[in-house]
Amino acid sequence: QKEVEQNSGPLSVPEGAIASLNCTYSDRGSQSFFWYRQYSGKSPELIMSIYSNGDKEDGRFTAQLNKASQYVSLLIRDSQPSDSATYLCAVNRDYGQNFVFGPGTRLSVLP
């Protein structure tokens, strides 16, 4: 079992719809969770971080964490074509930057 898994893509949604991206992790000791967006040929850009169970909202983005189920998700409301990118889930067991990244889910928002 891979340490961090994400729903396989590509995921296509129409403009204005809600995009749902999922991530599961195997290490129960994981403490911090991140979503990065990566446009083709560019570097990852931090979108959201979440550390405790529940929802965290930032504009059109909502991260959800359920440590008991070892599951973290990202919802993008009112999806825009500019949201088309690969979304990377990253998990960290402790302090520091030794993140474990998932393989990413490619999202396409169709005009």
Added chain:
Amino acid sequence: DAGVTQSPTHLIKTRGQQVTLRCSPKSGHDTVSWYQQALGQGPQFIFQYYEEEERQRGNFPDRFSGHQFPNYSSELNVNALLLGDSALYLCASSRSWAGTEAFFGQGTRLTVV
């Protein structure tokens, strides 16, 4: 405010050669980490530097080494290059060793032929 900057942006090397990649962290950041991202995969953690010392290391061979300078900038060195070392090498910085939110540079695309 300059973000994380990396140089060079692209590099082509021959198998067996050595390469040095450079990174300047975001202003106010003192911790630098390096990642390798193969095509179509997520980044893989190589190592982290803080106070000029390697603090954490991922599952990479000793051919991968690094350095951090007093001004917090960092170098990644890879010896005896293999074809499989071809990847995007990303540098990330954060405010402190314990800081978990990392900001990435634009990366160096290394091609080994």
